[in-house]
Amino acid sequence: MGDEDQAGEALLLARVRAGEAAAFDELVRLHLGRVFAITYRVLGQREDAEDVTQEVFLAVLEKIDSYDPARPFAPWLHRIAMNRAINARQSRALRHTEAVPDSTPALGDEPDVAAAKAEERERLARAMLELTERQQLIVRLFDLEGFTSVEIGSMLGMSDGTVRWHLHQARERLRRALAPIEKEWKP
Amino acid sequence: MNVEPERDLHLAAALRRLEGGSLLTEVEEIRIQDAIRIRAREALARRRRVPRTLMDAIGEWWKAALPVAAAAALALALVQPWHARPASQEPSARSGLALVVAGEAAEGDVVRAIVNPTDDIWVGEAGGNGP
Numbered sequence: 001m002g003d004e005d006q007a008g009e010a011l012l013l014a015r016v017r018a019g020e021a022a023a024f025d026e027l028v029r030l031h032l033g034r035v036f037a038i039t040y041r042v043l044g045q046r047e048d049a050e051d052v053t054q055e056v057f058l059a060v061l062e063k064i065d066s067y068d069p070a071r072p073f074a075p076w077l078h079r080i081a082m083n084r085a086i087n088a089r090q091s092r093a094l095r096h097t098e099a100v101p102d103s104t105p106a107l108g109d110e111p112d113v114a115a116a117k118a119e120e121r122e123r124l125a126r127a128m129l130e131l132t133e134r135q136q137l138i139v140r141l142f143d144l145e146g147f148t149s150v151e152i153g154s155m156l157g158m159s160d161g162t163v164r165w166h167l168h169q170a171r172e173r174l175r176r177a178l179a180p181i182e183k184e185w186k187p
Numbered sequence: 188m189n190v191e192p193e194r195d196l197h198l199a200a201a202l203r204r205l206e207g208g209s210l211l212t213e214v215e216e217i218r219i220q221d222a223i224r225i226r227a228r229e230a231l232a233r234r235r236r237v238p239r240t241l242m243d244a245i246g247e248w249w250k251a252a253l254p255v256a257a258a259a260a261l262a263l264a265l266v267q268p269w270h271a272r273p274a275s276q277e278p279s280a281r282s283g284l285a286l287v288v289a290g291e292a293a294e295g296d297v298v299r300a301i302v303n304p305t306d307d308i309w310v311g312e313a314g315g316n317g318p
Contacts, residue, residue: 019234021224028223032216037209044206050219057223061230117204124205142192143199145209149191167192174198 010069017064028057031074035081038155041140042085052088056081075154082155120181127177135170142167 015023035056040049059080067076128136134156141147141155142163149160149167156163211219 017234019231019237021228021231024227024231025220025224028220032219033211036211036219040209046207046215049209050215050222053219054223054226058226058230061227061234120201121205124201128205139198140202140206143195144202144206146194161189164192171192171195171198175195178198178201 006072009073013064013067013069013073016061024057024061027060031077034074035077037145038078038081038141039085039088041137041145042082043089048088048092049085052085053081055088056084059084075151078151078155116181120178123177123181124174127174131170131173132166135166138163138166139170139174143171 012023012027016027032053036049036053039052039056040046043049043052056077060077063080067073128139131139137156138152141152142149147155149163153160153163
Protein backbone atom coordinates (compact mmCIF):
# COMPACT_ATOMS: atom_id res chain seq x y z
CA MET A 1 0.00 0.00 0.00
CA GLY A 2 1.44 3.37 -1.04
CA ASP A 3 1.69 6.42 1.20
CA GLU A 4 -1.24 8.02 -0.58
CA ASP A 5 -3.43 4.94 -0.11
CA GLN A 6 -2.40 4.76 3.53
CA ALA A 7 -3.29 8.41 4.05
CA GLY A 8 -6.64 7.83 2.34
CA GLU A 9 -7.31 4.83 4.54
CA ALA A 10 -6.37 6.77 7.69
CA LEU A 11 -8.75 9.54 6.69
CA LEU A 12 -11.53 7.06 5.97
CA LEU A 13 -11.03 5.40 9.36
CA ALA A 14 -11.04 8.77 11.12
CA ARG A 15 -14.40 9.52 9.49
CA VAL A 16 -15.72 6.13 10.60
CA ARG A 17 -14.51 6.89 14.12
CA ALA A 18 -16.51 10.11 14.02
CA GLY A 19 -19.62 8.11 13.10
CA GLU A 20 -19.94 9.09 9.45
CA ALA A 21 -22.26 6.56 7.83
CA ALA A 22 -21.00 7.13 4.27
CA ALA A 23 -17.42 6.42 5.37
CA PHE A 24 -18.49 3.20 7.08
CA ASP A 25 -20.34 2.12 3.92
CA GLU A 26 -17.18 2.70 1.93
CA LEU A 27 -15.11 0.71 4.42
CA VAL A 28 -17.53 -2.21 4.17
CA ARG A 29 -17.55 -2.04 0.36
CA LEU A 30 -13.74 -2.11 0.22
CA HIS A 31 -13.26 -5.08 2.54
CA LEU A 32 -16.42 -7.14 2.21
CA GLY A 33 -15.07 -9.66 -0.30
CA ARG A 34 -11.95 -10.56 1.67
CA VAL A 35 -13.80 -10.78 4.98
CA PHE A 36 -16.44 -13.02 3.44
CA ALA A 37 -13.72 -15.23 1.91
CA ILE A 38 -12.21 -15.77 5.37
CA THR A 39 -15.48 -16.47 7.15
CA TYR A 40 -16.67 -18.73 4.34
CA ARG A 41 -13.47 -20.79 4.34
CA VAL A 42 -13.68 -21.28 8.10
CA LEU A 43 -17.40 -22.00 8.27
CA GLY A 44 -18.02 -23.74 4.94
CA GLN A 45 -21.57 -22.35 4.73
CA ARG A 46 -22.55 -19.21 2.86
CA GLU A 47 -25.40 -18.27 5.20
CA ASP A 48 -23.29 -18.65 8.31
CA ALA A 49 -20.47 -16.77 6.63
CA GLU A 50 -22.85 -13.92 5.77
CA ASP A 51 -24.00 -13.64 9.40
CA VAL A 52 -20.47 -13.66 10.75
CA THR A 53 -19.33 -11.17 8.11
CA GLN A 54 -21.98 -8.75 9.35
CA GLU A 55 -20.84 -9.29 12.94
CA VAL A 56 -17.24 -8.62 11.93
CA PHE A 57 -18.04 -5.15 10.59
CA LEU A 58 -20.16 -4.32 13.63
CA ALA A 59 -17.27 -5.45 15.84
CA VAL A 60 -14.98 -3.14 13.88
CA LEU A 61 -17.27 -0.25 14.71
CA GLU A 62 -17.15 -1.14 18.40
CA LYS A 63 -13.40 -1.73 18.54
CA ILE A 64 -12.12 0.90 16.17
CA ASP A 65 -10.84 3.09 19.03
CA SER A 66 -8.41 0.32 19.97
CA TYR A 67 -7.01 0.09 16.42
CA ASP A 68 -3.55 1.61 16.06
CA PRO A 69 -3.67 3.89 12.99
CA ALA A 70 0.10 3.53 12.56
CA ARG A 71 -0.42 -0.09 11.48
CA PRO A 72 -2.15 -1.37 8.34
CA PHE A 73 -5.86 -1.88 8.76
CA ALA A 74 -6.45 -5.06 6.73
CA PRO A 75 -4.49 -7.49 8.95
CA TRP A 76 -6.30 -6.13 12.01
CA LEU A 77 -9.66 -6.60 10.28
CA HIS A 78 -8.78 -10.07 9.01
CA ARG A 79 -7.75 -11.17 12.49
CA ILE A 80 -11.13 -10.09 13.82
CA ALA A 81 -12.81 -11.99 10.97
CA MET A 82 -10.80 -15.13 11.67
CA ASN A 83 -11.46 -15.03 15.42
CA ARG A 84 -15.17 -14.41 14.95
CA ALA A 85 -15.47 -17.20 12.41
CA ILE A 86 -13.57 -19.70 14.56
CA ASN A 87 -15.69 -18.76 17.59
CA ALA A 88 -18.85 -19.15 15.54
CA ARG A 89 -17.72 -22.52 14.32
CA GLN A 90 -17.02 -23.67 17.85
CA SER A 91 -20.04 -22.21 19.58
CA ARG A 92 -22.81 -22.74 17.07
CA ALA A 93 -24.26 -26.13 16.60
CA LEU A 94 -23.52 -25.85 12.95
CA ARG A 95 -25.17 -28.02 10.45
CA HIS A 96 -22.72 -30.51 9.04
CA THR A 97 -20.34 -28.27 7.12
CA GLU A 98 -20.43 -30.14 3.88
CA ALA A 99 -19.82 -27.44 1.36
CA VAL A 100 -22.04 -27.28 -1.65
CA PRO A 101 -19.96 -28.15 -4.67
CA ASP A 102 -20.32 -25.74 -7.53
CA SER A 103 -19.62 -28.42 -10.05
CA THR A 104 -22.37 -30.88 -10.40
CA PRO A 105 -21.36 -32.51 -13.65
CA ALA A 106 -21.98 -30.12 -16.48
CA LEU A 107 -24.58 -31.15 -18.97
CA GLY A 108 -22.04 -31.36 -21.74
CA ASP A 109 -19.61 -33.62 -19.85
CA GLU A 110 -18.85 -36.93 -21.44
CA PRO A 111 -19.70 -39.82 -19.12
CA ASP A 112 -16.04 -40.70 -18.54
CA VAL A 113 -15.15 -37.06 -17.74
CA ALA A 114 -18.11 -36.79 -15.37
CA ALA A 115 -17.00 -39.99 -13.64
CA ALA A 116 -13.43 -38.69 -13.33
CA LYS A 117 -14.68 -35.43 -11.82
CA ALA A 118 -16.78 -37.32 -9.32
CA GLU A 119 -13.84 -39.48 -8.36
CA GLU A 120 -11.63 -36.41 -8.00
CA ARG A 121 -14.12 -34.84 -5.61
CA GLU A 122 -14.37 -37.98 -3.59
CA ARG A 123 -10.61 -38.44 -3.30
CA LEU A 124 -10.01 -34.79 -2.49
CA ALA A 125 -12.76 -34.70 0.12
CA ARG A 126 -11.31 -37.76 1.80
CA ALA A 127 -7.78 -36.35 1.73
CA MET A 128 -8.96 -33.03 3.15
CA LEU A 129 -10.54 -34.84 6.07
CA GLU A 130 -7.19 -36.47 6.82
CA LEU A 131 -5.59 -33.03 7.28
CA THR A 132 -5.78 -31.14 10.53
CA GLU A 133 -8.34 -28.32 10.57
CA ARG A 134 -5.50 -25.83 10.58
CA GLN A 135 -3.92 -27.39 7.49
CA GLN A 136 -7.25 -27.43 5.68
CA LEU A 137 -7.72 -23.76 6.45
CA ILE A 138 -4.22 -22.83 5.35
CA VAL A 139 -4.61 -24.62 2.01
CA ARG A 140 -7.97 -22.95 1.41
CA LEU A 141 -6.73 -19.48 2.29
CA PHE A 142 -3.50 -19.84 0.30
CA ASP A 143 -4.50 -21.73 -2.83
CA LEU A 144 -8.16 -20.80 -3.09
CA GLU A 145 -8.22 -17.26 -1.74
CA GLY A 146 -4.73 -16.08 -2.59
CA PHE A 147 -3.69 -14.87 0.87
CA THR A 148 0.06 -14.84 1.48
CA SER A 149 1.73 -16.92 4.17
CA VAL A 150 2.44 -13.72 6.11
CA GLU A 151 -1.23 -12.72 6.00
CA ILE A 152 -2.36 -16.20 7.05
CA GLY A 153 0.22 -16.28 9.85
CA SER A 154 -1.06 -12.96 11.14
CA MET A 155 -4.64 -14.24 11.14
CA LEU A 156 -3.83 -17.51 12.85
CA GLY A 157 -1.19 -16.19 15.25
CA MET A 158 1.73 -18.18 13.86
CA SER A 159 4.88 -17.40 11.92
CA ASP A 160 4.82 -17.35 8.13
CA GLY A 161 7.43 -20.14 8.16
CA THR A 162 5.08 -22.36 10.13
CA VAL A 163 2.27 -21.55 7.69
CA ARG A 164 4.48 -22.60 4.76
CA TRP A 165 5.44 -25.81 6.53
CA HIS A 166 1.76 -26.71 7.10
CA LEU A 167 0.98 -25.77 3.51
CA HIS A 168 3.74 -28.04 2.24
CA GLN A 169 2.50 -30.98 4.33
CA ALA A 170 -1.10 -30.45 3.27
CA ARG A 171 -0.31 -30.12 -0.43
CA GLU A 172 1.80 -33.27 -0.42
CA ARG A 173 -1.11 -35.25 0.92
CA LEU A 174 -3.67 -33.73 -1.42
CA ARG A 175 -1.46 -34.18 -4.48
CA ARG A 176 -0.88 -37.82 -3.56
CA ALA A 177 -4.63 -38.30 -3.35
CA LEU A 178 -5.20 -36.72 -6.76
CA ALA A 179 -2.25 -38.28 -8.58
CA PRO A 180 -3.93 -41.51 -9.77
CA ILE A 181 -6.71 -39.66 -11.59
CA GLU A 182 -4.59 -36.91 -13.08
CA LYS A 183 -3.55 -39.23 -15.85
CA GLU A 184 -7.16 -40.03 -16.71
CA TRP A 185 -8.51 -36.50 -16.79
CA LYS A 186 -6.94 -33.10 -16.60
CA PRO A 187 -9.11 -30.04 -16.40
CA MET B 188 11.33 -22.70 3.30
CA ASN B 189 11.72 -18.93 3.35
CA VAL B 190 10.44 -18.39 -0.16
CA GLU B 191 6.72 -17.92 -0.74
CA PRO B 192 5.46 -21.07 -2.52
CA GLU B 193 3.84 -20.72 -5.90
CA ARG B 194 0.07 -21.08 -6.16
CA ASP B 195 -1.01 -24.55 -7.17
CA LEU B 196 -3.65 -23.71 -9.76
CA HIS B 197 -4.57 -27.33 -10.42
CA LEU B 198 -5.15 -28.00 -6.73
CA ALA B 199 -7.02 -24.72 -6.38
CA ALA B 200 -9.34 -25.64 -9.25
CA ALA B 201 -10.01 -29.07 -7.77
CA LEU B 202 -10.72 -27.55 -4.35
CA ARG B 203 -13.05 -24.98 -5.90
CA ARG B 204 -14.97 -27.75 -7.62
CA LEU B 205 -15.25 -29.51 -4.27
CA GLU B 206 -16.03 -26.63 -1.94
CA GLY B 207 -17.42 -23.88 -4.13
CA GLY B 208 -16.17 -20.37 -4.72
CA SER B 209 -16.27 -17.58 -2.21
CA LEU B 210 -17.02 -14.80 -4.68
CA LEU B 211 -20.10 -12.88 -3.69
CA THR B 212 -22.77 -12.28 -6.29
CA GLU B 213 -23.98 -8.72 -6.70
CA VAL B 214 -27.24 -9.64 -4.99
CA GLU B 215 -25.44 -11.17 -2.00
CA GLU B 216 -23.13 -8.19 -1.76
CA ILE B 217 -26.01 -5.70 -1.68
CA ARG B 218 -27.94 -7.83 0.82
CA ILE B 219 -24.99 -8.01 3.22
CA GLN B 220 -24.17 -4.31 2.86
CA ASP B 221 -27.78 -3.34 3.55
CA ALA B 222 -27.95 -5.59 6.61
CA ILE B 223 -24.72 -4.14 7.98
CA ARG B 224 -25.92 -0.59 7.31
CA ILE B 225 -29.13 -1.17 9.28
CA ARG B 226 -27.41 -2.90 12.18
CA ALA B 227 -24.67 -0.26 12.38
CA ARG B 228 -27.03 2.71 12.44
CA GLU B 229 -27.27 2.94 16.22
CA ALA B 230 -23.55 2.47 16.84
CA LEU B 231 -22.73 5.18 14.30
CA ALA B 232 -25.23 7.56 15.91
CA ARG B 233 -23.65 6.84 19.30
CA ARG B 234 -20.25 7.71 17.85
CA ARG B 235 -21.56 11.02 16.58
CA ARG B 236 -22.86 11.83 20.09
CA VAL B 237 -19.71 10.85 22.01
CA PRO B 238 -17.56 13.83 23.14
CA ARG B 239 -14.48 13.94 20.99
CA THR B 240 -11.83 14.94 23.55
CA LEU B 241 -11.06 14.41 27.20
CA MET B 242 -11.67 18.11 27.88
CA ASP B 243 -15.11 17.78 26.30
CA ALA B 244 -15.79 14.79 28.55
CA ILE B 245 -14.67 16.68 31.65
CA GLY B 246 -16.79 19.66 30.57
CA GLU B 247 -19.83 17.39 30.23
CA TRP B 248 -19.20 15.86 33.64
CA TRP B 249 -18.66 19.24 35.30
CA LYS B 250 -21.90 20.60 33.86
CA ALA B 251 -23.80 17.74 35.47
CA ALA B 252 -21.90 17.82 38.78
CA LEU B 253 -22.04 21.57 39.42
CA PRO B 254 -25.76 21.87 40.35
CA VAL B 255 -25.47 18.82 42.62
CA ALA B 256 -22.45 20.29 44.42
CA ALA B 257 -24.21 23.66 44.80
CA ALA B 258 -27.32 22.04 46.22
CA ALA B 259 -25.25 20.00 48.69
CA ALA B 260 -23.35 23.10 49.85
CA LEU B 261 -26.58 25.04 50.37
CA ALA B 262 -28.15 22.19 52.35
CA LEU B 263 -25.07 21.98 54.57
CA ALA B 264 -25.13 25.71 55.21
CA LEU B 265 -28.79 25.55 56.28
CA VAL B 266 -28.37 22.58 58.60
CA GLN B 267 -25.11 23.64 60.27
CA PRO B 268 -26.51 26.41 62.67
CA TRP B 269 -28.86 23.95 64.37
CA HIS B 270 -25.90 21.90 65.58
CA ALA B 271 -23.43 24.66 66.30
CA ARG B 272 -22.98 25.77 69.94
CA PRO B 273 -21.04 28.74 71.32
CA ALA B 274 -17.51 27.91 72.38
CA SER B 275 -18.24 28.88 76.05
CA GLN B 276 -20.80 26.05 76.33
CA GLU B 277 -18.40 23.40 75.00
CA PRO B 278 -17.02 21.02 77.70
CA SER B 279 -13.37 21.48 78.53
CA ALA B 280 -11.15 19.73 76.07
CA ARG B 281 -8.97 18.46 78.89
CA SER B 282 -10.44 15.81 81.17
CA GLY B 283 -10.50 15.78 84.99
CA LEU B 284 -7.82 13.12 85.28
CA ALA B 285 -5.57 15.04 82.91
CA LEU B 286 -5.82 18.07 85.19
CA VAL B 287 -5.05 15.90 88.25
CA VAL B 288 -2.00 14.38 86.66
CA ALA B 289 -0.79 17.79 85.60
CA GLY B 290 -1.31 19.09 89.17
CA GLU B 291 -3.85 21.70 88.13
CA ALA B 292 -6.99 20.13 89.68
CA ALA B 293 -8.79 21.27 92.82
CA GLU B 294 -8.77 18.79 95.73
CA GLY B 295 -12.33 17.43 95.19
CA ASP B 296 -11.65 16.85 91.54
CA VAL B 297 -8.99 14.22 92.29
CA VAL B 298 -11.57 11.75 93.66
CA ARG B 299 -13.98 12.46 90.77
CA ALA B 300 -11.24 11.94 88.29
CA ILE B 301 -10.17 8.63 89.79
CA VAL B 302 -13.66 7.11 89.86
CA ASN B 303 -14.51 8.31 86.38
CA PRO B 304 -13.76 5.25 84.18
CA THR B 305 -13.71 7.16 80.93
CA ASP B 306 -10.81 9.34 81.93
CA ASP B 307 -7.99 6.85 81.58
CA ILE B 308 -7.58 7.68 77.93
CA TRP B 309 -6.49 11.17 78.77
CA VAL B 310 -3.57 10.14 80.98
CA GLY B 311 -1.27 10.04 78.03
CA GLU B 312 -2.30 13.54 77.05
CA ALA B 313 -1.12 14.85 80.47
CA GLY B 314 2.30 13.30 80.11
CA GLY B 315 1.71 9.92 81.83
CA ASN B 316 1.91 6.44 80.31
CA GLY B 317 -1.11 5.43 78.33
CA PRO B 318 -3.00 2.13 78.66
